[in-house]
Amino acid sequence: MPTLQPRNKVKKICFRSSRIRLLLFCNIIFLYFFCEFLYFICKCQILVVILQTINAMSHEQQIQLFEDRKVRTVWDSEQEKWYFSIVDVIQVLTDSANPQVYWRVLKKRLAAEGDQTVTNCNAFKMQAADGKMRMTDVADTEQLFRLIQSVPSPKAEPFKQWMAQVAAERLDQMQDPERSIQQAIADYHRLGYSDRWINQRVQTIRARKELTDEWQRAGVKEGQQYASLTDIITKAWSGKTTRQYKDYKGLKKENLRDNMTTMELALNMLAEATTAEISRTENPQGYVASANIAHRGGQIAGEARQRIEAQTGHSVISSVKAADYLPPTDEPPQLSDTTTINN
Numbered sequence: 001m002p003t004l005q006p007r008n009k010v011k012k013i014c015f016r017s018s019r020i021r022l023l024l025f026c027n028i029i030f031l032y033f034f035c036e037f038l039y040f041i042c043k044c045q046i047l048v049v050i051l052q053t054i055n056a057m058s059h060e061q062q063i064q065l066f067e068d069r070k071v072r073t074v075w076d077s078e079q080e081k082w083y084f085s086i087v088d089v090i091q092v093l094t095d096s097a098n099p100q101v102y103w104r105v106l107k108k109r110l111a112a113e114g115d116q117t118v119t120n121c122n123a124f125k126m127q128a129a130d131g132k133m134r135m136t137d138v139a140d141t142e143q144l145f146r147l148i149q150s151v152p153s154p155k156a157e158p159f160k161q162w163m164a165q166v167a168a169e170r171l172d173q174m175q176d177p178e179r180s181i182q183q184a185i186a187d188y189h190r191l192g193y194s195d196r197w198i199n200q201r202v203q204t205i206r207a208r209k210e211l212t213d214e215w216q217r218a219g220v221k222e223g224q225q226y227a228s229l230t231d232i233i234t235k236a237w238s239g240k241t242t243r244q245y246k247d248y249k250g251l252k253k254e255n256l257r258d259n260m261t262t263m264e265l266a267l268n269m270l271a272e273a274t275t276a277e278i279s280r281t282e283n284p285q286g287y288v289a290s291a292n293i294a295h296r297g298g299q300i301a302g303e304a305r306q307r308i309e310a311q312t313g314h315s316v317i318s319s320v321k322a323a324d325y326l327p328p329t330d331e332p333p334q335l336s337d338t339t340t341i342n343n
Helices: 002-058 086-094 099-112 141-148 156-175 178-191 195-217 224-238 242-249 262-282 287-312
Strands: 059-066 069-076 081-085 122-127 133-140
Touching: 069 086, 069 122, 081 086, 081 122, 081 141, 086 099, 086 133, 086 141, 086 156, 133 141, 141 156, 178 195, 195 224, 195 262, 224 242, 224 262, 224 287, 262 287
Parallel strands: none
Antiparallel strands: 059 069, 069 081, 081 133, 122 133
């Protein structure tokens, strides 16, 4: 019997070795499929980001004003039609203190009646009152006409006429971009901006458009590289990045230029116009060369700022924003800094 003990030990060792190999094999298989799963998730997330980017590129959000009441809208460039925030429309028509509840009740009632308007509504992410992007029910012009019939309001007919006007103006602006500038000027006037400020703001849009045209010629990629070059210019003339500048003014999603003083606008325009002029002269190619020029252009405006501050005895960079002197319920028109202005 003692001679059999070594054989038993060998068997046990072999059994244990086989079990270890089996466990290692199972672990390898598990790790392989787990990595494949992670790779699949990453691809899905990348796809989602790409789709969101494409969606954002084809959907331009704007705030329209109906009788000084804001209505969030989205222009779908692919379908060439406007979409309106339904809760904003309901608030305008009913003066409801809680238009979200009003819309939920109306939506249930229309769905129970078999109205296809509700089921055909789209939803887009739009900026809410708290500054966050939230999914919001929207309807195109045809859908809204049907919805308005279900909302008793003396404003129904004027609102329908306003919607038709918004649609017509958009088509006119596509044919003649200067119309959007004229409309924005009228909106700025209605909101209380001074003539001097409005004139300066329009000039900054012209300078910005010339600069981005020059960046495009130099092969700079639109998006992150444009934002980075803008930060370089802003930092060079003001001493703050765009984000730091907005934080200083207490801004979140608001347009920084719409909250600048006349002097701040002038210096920002000088920085961008100078950068564009140097770029046209030196003909750079790519981001790195353009970044060097952006810094130099911003520095020239920064030197001008320092000389102005030395003469006046106070800082040009101000914490004042539009909300400090405009009615708190109003918002500035959404005028893009890449809008074309006819000379």
